[in-house]
Amino acid sequence: MTTKLFGERVPRVEDQRFLRGKGRYVDDVLVGPGAGGVLHAAVLRSPHAHARIVDIDVSDVLDIDGVHLVWTHDDLSGAMAEPLPLLIPHPQLTHGRTQYALAKDEVNYVGEAIAFVVADDRYLAEDAVGRIKVSYEFLPPVVGLDGARGAEHLVHEDVPGNVAARLEQENGDARAAIASAPHTLSLDLTVERSASTPLEGRGTVARWDPDTGRMTVWTSTQTSTGVRAAIAAKLGMDLGQVDVVTPDVGGGFGVKINHPWPEELLVPLAARTLGRVVKFTEDRREHFISAAHERGQQHQVEVGYDDDGRILGLDVRFWHDNGAYTPYGLIVPIITSTQLLGPYKPGAYRVVFESLYTNTVMVTPYRGAGRPQGCYVMERTMDAIAAALGKDRTEVRSANFIQPDEFPYDHGLIFQDGRELEYDSGDYPASLDKLKALVGWDEFPAFREEMARERRRVGIGLACYVEGTGVGPYEGAHVHIETSGKVKVATGLTTQGQGHATVFAQIVADALGVGFENVEVVTGDTRRMPYAVGTFASRAAVMSGSAIHLAALRTREKVLRIAADALEASEDDLEIVDGVVSVKGTPDGTASIDLGTVAVLSNPLRYAFDEASKAATQFTVGDPGKPPVAEDDEPGLEGRDFYSPERSTFASGMHAVIVETDPDTAEIKILKYAVVHDCGRLINPMIVEGQIQGGVAQGVGGALYERMAYDESGQLVNASFMDFLMPYVTEVPAHIDIDHLETPSPLNPLGIKGAGEAGVIPSAAVFASAIEDAEAPYHPGLGITAMPISPSELFELRQAHPPVEPVETKESS
Amino acid sequence: MKPAPFAYVRPQGLQHALEALAADPGAKVLAGGQSLVPLLSMRLAAPSTLVDINALPDLDGIRVDDTGIHVGALARHADVLASADVRRVQPLVTLALSHVAHATIRNRGTTVGSIVHADAAAEMPMVLALLGGSVTVASTSGTRTIPASGLFAGPLESTLRHDEIALEAFFPGLGAGEGVGFEEVARRHGDYALVGAGAVVRVEGEAVVAAEVGFLSASDVPVVVDVTDPLGGVVSTSSTDRAGELALQHLDPAEDLHATAAYRRQLVRVLTTRVLGAAYDDALGRARGEA
Incomplete structure (x- = not known):
């Protein structure tokens, strides 16, 4: 029997390539001696946060040797001159706005594209950009949520109060529940901006072939099919003329699901106009100021609870900074507003948010997509209740958990996909038990005392989350067994380092009974699978994994049908092991046929090119009285299928961290980090753990290091990796304790849930909890209400909450 | 992030390099390039000539x-x-x-x-x-x-x-009876320090007879403060506190993205204490022949 690969720690097939520098990213496409003639694009970006464009003078650029093209909005026509698409409209997004490919009349953030230059190389293109003269009439910039809420100035003059959208949802009567509750609390909480910051920025290469009338575009995206449709529509081409290929992607983390970026349209348009290959590879500063950010929100919480800490009513108002435009609709704040609830079941819940414009880079989903903010707000509330009641923080959480026998659990709200917020499965009490054991929750007080004797401050924190993963509408897969016996699998969503080529091959190897090494997976190529959605929302394993499983089973059905015919046996008596179909219980080599031969038999072509074709001559299949390809059949050994779930499947997890804060310098050190994670059945635990580790690393960045620092004029003053403090390997925990809980999802055939974003969700919450816990004995009343937090900020908080004496070292008696 | 055009020369001898530098008032010297090249790429510097001295003989000693x-x-x-x-x-x-x-x-x-x-x-x-x-x-x-x-x-x-x-x-070089200490606080490993301090302490027997502390990121230029007097011959909590307060009179820590001025002043105090302690221990250790 072939060893089952599902659930095994199969080493990643991608790693040989990546670790040896053989990855092939957009910037590597059409590079090399044979590729001569690639032209390079650069973009003039607004240096001002808010201004009217009075005049653009490109006359100094036109006669530079080596410059092929200079465009401003005036040079665009038809659909290209219209605003970029609003990808996900919502009835409450009453004032949605999107930018133009090149700014028309007005710029609304530093970095907004104004002019597009194509030259022989990027050096020349940047020289040319520097010679374009733009006259501006300055408008007052709106920066930060306070500015947006104050609405003294408007980002878009036709959007009153800077309010793009206001959305309210309520389950029960939260305000009445709070009013009649024995205890109440109010909290004001803020989270600052951060961003995906993949190491590979955005990039696009386009080649127009006038002979065949086809456009091939390579782009660093999280959705090939989306970009393809956008290019066809904007450039006035038939969909069938456009191929989009996503090669290796050096990180997406959400920012590359937004599309089309201006350059994803301008590059192919320039390629078609010039009849030359055109490439755009953004630089780091461009990524900071013209891609997308996330996270910036302000929350006001009112909560009413009983003596056990059970939440009777929860009323949350928040303000979401959506930047200058809303191409991705309300996805982020809707997720915050719904996933804030985590594993808990408040008696009544009301949430109201306003999504507000500012003259800053627009906001689209970044790994976690609104959940880190929601988790932070809910968990800070739990901690506050525990502190007020003098209870252990885990007890208050336990009192509020949805219980294992309550699934499916309907929260009475509408989720981001327009479906009911209904959790399918989970076991939160079991998760908490595992977490307490893993981090040593009950032993911590003794550890704290031991450390205090050495004049060391330590604190412990925990945070729980639930994540809706695997959102629809669908993904598809195509499985093809070639006459060599090799299996070629295509799915349309893209890959940005997750290890899809490994886990999808595991699924196919199990379903078909073939060797893992004989399965090759292609993703993100619209030539191979034109129907797809994309890689975001922790959906690839759930969506494409399920589709691939179904497509492989269809292929298996056909294998068995043909093999049964050839072997003159019943399908029910056949098994497939290591790529050979045989009659169960017969000795090796007798009554068997390999998959390559079955593939030959599936295609009644007369030419025999290979050994498999010759081997096939000993078998006869089909009915000689009928056409070679029967009416209800197709040639070839292929299977294609789609998976479309009724709703998201809800993964969950809990993190705990022990931190040490320096009494003198306020530096924050991570002593222990523990994760309990439930993403249903694990396809490959090693890959899931890699996702968790990467997520935690990114979360450490978001909690302790990263922020987008805008000054009052709307300049992003830390738009480089020198001042935007993405953590190095030296800043993230060298070891993370991980334990898995597997509550299978009932919504898909493999019982899986998504795992891609989970690691980052509870970071702000768990660090706020632990740092506050470390400081509490020394600085009473010191509350962490703004994240991220730096040593300097912790120092200032200590100054604002003078120490009580004596609290430091206590001698044990 | 591509530099503006510049001329590039890579002289084989010092005289040529000096002449090339003298010939162009807009010229800059390129050695390791770890500060200059990023400035060029971000177009924050646009020298007309780069005089690359990496081929000059006998300068790597x-x-x-x-x-x-x-x-x-x-x-x-x-x-x-x-x-x-x-x-x-x-x-x-x-x-x-x-x-x-x-x-x-x-x-x-x-x-x-x-x-x-x-x-x-x-x-x-x-x-x-x-x-x-x-x-x-x-x-x-x-x-x-x-x-x-x-x-x-x-x-x-x-x-x-x-x-x-x-x-x-x-x-x-290190003098007789001297010991040294160095410490800094940075946001990330390898980053420019929020504040850094180094100390040289000279002892006779167990008594401190001379002590200086140098600071980085605490003023516009590197600053060295003689703290012999406030130490009063000893390294103790109160003497190093006095040294830190004296140092602050010579420093002008600024606020930036990563730290408030008050936090930097706190780091000056803490690091002064730490590096003086380390330098003192180092001096005593060397006197005992331990280093």
Whole structure:
């Protein structure tokens, strides 16, 4: 029997390539001696946060040797001159706005594209950009949520109060529940901006072939099919003329699901106009100021609870900074507003948010997509209740958990996909038990005392989350067994380092009974699978994994049908092991046929090119009285299928961290980090753990290091990796304790849930909890209400909450 | 992030390099390039000529003698850091170099280049100032030696003339009875420090007879403060507190993205205490023959 690969720690097939520098990213496409003639694009970006464009003078650029093209909005026509698409409209997004490919009349953030230059190389293109003269009439910039809420100035003059959208949802009567509750609390909480910051920025290469009338575009995206449709529509081409290929992607983390970026349209348009290959590879500063950010929100919480800490009513108002435009609709704040609830079941819940414009880079989903903010707000509330009641923080959480026998659990709200917020499965009490054991929750007080004797401050924190993963509408897969016996699998969503080529091959190897090494997976190529959605929302394993499983089973059905015919046996008596179909219980080599031969038999072509074709001559299949390809059949050994779930499947997890804060310098050190994670059945635990580790690393960045620092004029003053403090390997925990809980999802055939974003969700919450816990004995009343937090900020908080004496070292008696 | 056009020369001899530099008032010297090249790529600097001195002979030496350490203009941080002679003759240089950026940057960046770049947030200008070292520079009109006390004119500004190339830095060796300490607080490993401090303490028996502390990222230029008086011969909690308060009178910590001025003042106090303690222990240890 072939060893089952599902659930095994199969080493990643991608790693040989990546670790040896053989990855092939957009910037590597059409590079090399044979590729001569690639032209390079650069973009003039607004240096001002808010201004009217009075005049653009490109006359100094036109006669530079080596410059092929200079465009401003005036040079665009038809659909290209219209605003970029609003990808996900919502009835409450009453004032949605999107930018133009090149700014028309007005710029609304530093970095907004104004002019597009194509030259022989990027050096020349940047020289040319520097010679374009733009006259501006300055408008007052709106920066930060306070500015947006104050609405003294408007980002878009036709959007009153800077309010793009206001959305309210309520389950029960939260305000009445709070009013009649024995205890109440109010909290004001803020989270600052951060961003995906993949190491590979955005990039696009386009080649127009006038002979065949086809456009091939390579782009660093999280959705090939989306970009393809956008290019066809904007450039006035038939969909069938456009191929989009996503090669290796050096990180997406959400920012590359937004599309089309201006350059994803301008590059192919320039390629078609010039009849030359055109490439755009953004630089780091461009990524900071013209891609997308996330996270910036302000929350006001009112909560009413009983003596056990059970939440009777929860009323949350928040303000979401959506930047200058809303191409991705309300996805982020809707997720915050719904996933804030985590594993808990408040008696009544009301949430109201306003999504507000500012003259800053627009906001689209970044790994976690609104959940880190929601988790932070809910968990800070739990901690506050525990502190007020003098209870252990885990007890208050336990009192509020949805219980294992309550699934499916309907929260009475509408989720981001327009479906009911209904959790399918989970076991939160079991998760908490595992977490307490893993981090040593009950032993911590003794550890704290031991450390205090050495004049060391330590604190412990925990945070729980639930994540809706695997959102629809669908993904598809195509499985093809070639006459060599090799299996070629295509799915349309893209890959940005997750290890899809490994886990999808595991699924196919199990379903078909073939060797893992004989399965090759292609993703993100619209030539191979034109129907797809994309890689975001922790959906690839759930969506494409399920589709691939179904497509492989269809292929298996056909294998068995043909093999049964050839072997003159019943399908029910056949098994497939290591790529050979045989009659169960017969000795090796007798009554068997390999998959390559079955593939030959599936295609009644007369030419025999290979050994498999010759081997096939000993078998006869089909009915000689009928056409070679029967009416209800197709040639070839292929299977294609789609998976479309009724709703998201809800993964969950809990993190705990022990931190040490320096009494003198306020530096924050991570002593222990523990994760309990439930993403249903694990396809490959090693890959899931890699996702968790990467997520935690990114979360450490978001909690302790990263922020987008805008000054009052709307300049992003830390738009480089020198001042935007993405953590190095030296800043993230060298070891993370991980334990898995597997509550299978009932919504898909493999019982899986998504795992891609989970690691980052509870970071702000768990660090706020632990740092506050470390400081509490020394600085009473010191509350962490703004994240991220730096040593300097912790120092200032200590100054604002003078120490009580004596609290430091206590001698044990 | 591509540099603006510039002319590039790579002279094989010092005289040629000095002439090329003198010939173009817009020329800049390229050695390790770890500060200059990013500035070029971000178009924050646009020199008309780059005079690449990497082909010049005999400038990559690290030589020690009775007086101290002579570091040539092309000696890389990594080589200075790895030198056992350097560690023996002046351990403060080795201590501080381990805090300079990351290994990949230390492999190319030069110690002399870092000094004449005159960044008040960098370690080596402060170390040169604290030790009372000097830099020897050359131009077509001859060579001169600039003491550290006259080298740092302002933020990213040294007193080298445009037509001068720094040939060598000199760090005085550890004196009898001396010990050293160095510590900094940075946001991330390898980042420029929020504040850094180095100390040289000289003891006779167990008594402190001289003590100086140097600071980086606490003013526009590296600052050295003589704290012999406030220590009053001893290193104790109260004496180092007094030293820290005295140091603050000579410093002007600024607020930036990463730290408030008050936090930097706190770091000055904490680091003064820590480096004086470390330097004192080091001095006693050496006196006992432990180092």
